[in-house]
Amino acid sequence: MNTSARPLDAVSRSWVERAPDRLQPYLRLMRLDRPIGTWLLYWPCVFGLALGANAEGRSFGTWQDVWFLVLFGIGAIVMRGAGCTYNDIVDRDIDAKVARTAARPIPSGAIGVRRAWLFLGAQCALGFAILMQFNWFAVQLGVASLLLIAVYPFMKRVTWWPQAWLGLTFNWGVVLGFAAVVGEVDGTALLFYAGCFFWTLGYDTIYALQDMEDDALAGVKSTARLFGARSREAVLVFYAAAFALMATAGLWAHLGPIFLALMLPMGAHFIWQVRSLKIDRPEVCLHLFRANRDTGALIAAALILAGYLL
Secondary structure, eight states, X not given: OOXXXXXXXXXXXXXXXXXXXXXXXXXXXXXXXXXXXXXXXXHHHHHHHXXXXXXXXXXXXXXXXXXXXXXXXXXXHXXXXXXXXXXXXXXXXXXXXXXXXXXXXXXXXXXXXXXXXXXXXXXXXXXXXXXXTSOHHHHHHHHHHHHHHHHHHHHHHHOSOHHHHHHHHHTHHHHHHHHHHHSSOOHHHHHHHHHHHHHHHHHHXXXXXXXXXXXXXXXXXXXXXXXXXXXXXXXXXXXXXXXXXXXXXXXXXXXXXXXXXXXXXXXXXXXXXXXXXXXTOHHHHHHHHHTHHHHHHHHHHHHHHHHHHO
């Protein structure tokens, strides 16, 4: 058995491939060979921190902000790993039927279910230790997110909209980051969270387009299967809603017209994704999905720069 087999959607020549063979299955279980998911979990945290700084009437960039960036960065790696571990435990039978996921550590037999549960517990313990560095309100919000994480793997079995649940889960960092700075959550943070929700609906629909045939055989539901040939139009609607809600949240946060101008590159990036999308080309879908790391960077830059330029 090749315990270091690389999944089809993993980054080629990743540092994970150079790690000791006995560690590689655990690193792959955490998706450390696929860092895009960590970026997509991390960027909403940055958005929340930047919005929180603005709510306090200051520019982003204090030592506390830098420290929180580090904590959320480590937390994103650990909790994304924990979420993927839990997801793979629950989905091990489905993953074995899908070509893109059959080589993952659990369905391939590289890691047993018992060891996966123990590894999950260790990751959650580390994640909780990081969470305890924030104020008590943020700690409660972080614990509340576990419900979203626990339910997510089952949504693809009961609804055509599992991407919506992922949107609620993956963007929790907006409210958590805001709460870590301010100690509460206001309407601006919630509106930006809603914008990020539609962003996730868009990029995860693109991601799910890779698996439509295998998902149909396995009985897995997704927005990609729901919209089918109309997926491009659906992604356009999701991205338009994301842009509108984020822009409105910026205006509510008194970031001014400068924020709207700074958001234009992100809007152009959305348009490029939609125009480039080819729903029958899995490699194109994967490339566009990964490009959302840059989308997050553009949003973060707009929020931070607008705060400095006010």
